[in-house]
Amino acid sequence: DTAVSQTPKYLVTQMGNDKSIKCEQNLGHDTMYWYKQDSKKFLKIMFSYNNKELIINETVPNRFSPKSPDKAHLNLHINSLELGDSAVYFCASSQDFSGARETQYFGPGTRLLVL
Amino acid sequence: KNQVEQSPQSLIILEGKNCTLQCNYTVSPFSNLRWYKQDTGRGPVSLTIMTFSENTKSNGRYTATLDADTKQSSLHITASQLSDSASYICVVSAIYSGGGADGLTFGKGTHLIIQP
Numbered sequence: 246d247t248a249v250s251q252t253p254k255y256l257v258t259q260m261g262n263d264k265s266i267k268c269e270q271n272l273g274h275d276t277m278y279w280y281k282q283d284s285k286k287f288l289k290i291m292f293s294y295n296n297k298e299l300i301i302n303e304t305v306p307n308r309f310s311p312k313s314p315d316k317a318h319l320n321l322h323i324n325s326l327e328l329g330d331s332a333v334y335f336c337a338s339s340q341d342f343s344g345a346r347e348t349q350y351f352g353p354g355t356r357l358l359v360l
Numbered sequence: 361k362n363q364v365e366q367s368p369q370s371l372i373i374l375e376g377k378n379c380t381l382q383c384n385y386t387v388s389p390f391s392n393l394r395w396y397k398q399d400t401g402r403g404p405v406s407l408t409i410m411t412f413s414e415n416t417k418s419n420g421r422y423t424a425t426l427d428a429d430t431k432q433s434s435l436h437i438t439a440s441q442l443s444d445s446a447s448y449i450c451v452v453s454a455i456y457s458g459g460g461a462d463g464l465t466f467g468k469g470t471h472l473i474i475q476p
Contacts, residue, residue, distance in 0.1 A: 249403075285468070286398075286447060286471075287469075288404070288449065288466045290464050290466075335403050335404070348406045348409060349394075350406075351404050353402060354401075354402070
């Protein structure tokens with residue numbers, strides 16, 4: 246009955262590979278997010294989707310491509326992985342987007358290590 | 361440029377003591393300010409959300425204050441417990457004109473350690 250779940254929890258891969266991280270929320274929320282937390286624990290938003298539509302797309306390399314097949318899922322595909330992509334990636338969801346006050350619920354994170 | 365500065369960077373206190381964490385921001389136009397708690401190896405968990413008109417909000421032993429004039433917020437933890445050991449992150453939300461993207465600016469967090 247996890248609210249926001251991510252898979253895999255850990256991901257170790259070689260530089261140059263392509264990988265995907267999946268996120269699912271069972272809260273009935275309309276808005277989902279991807280965040281990157283670097284080694285200094287600094288959280289930075291990457292993307293936000295509302296009702297399967299992209300609404301925030303921060304300055305992120307185009308090697309990162311989010312995909313939202315439905316409101317409950319927001320997957321993150323990364324092409325040609327680089328060493329600097331090593332970080333913890335958090336998925337989050339909130340009830341909606343128009344209400345900036347809405348609480349965000351975070352997943353447990355996916356720890357990506359690029360060798 | 362929107363910025364959120366938190367202090368101190370780290371803090372060690374004894375169990376049972378109180379502490380206050382600070383957050384200063386330059387985000388504009390201001391929408392709301394959030395405090396999150398992030399345990400090691402876990403995702404952040406929301407503690408409080410405050411809008412412009414709210415000066416204080418409590419969540420158990422956590423009390424957040426907001427001074428929108430000076431653009432400062434604090435998070436006060438009362439009677440600290442070992443489980444309070446975590447990073448506390450201040451996040452400020454801006455409203456972009458035209459009802460577009462909701463900008464979130466994250467602070468780098470305060471790492472709090474509670475010692476028995």
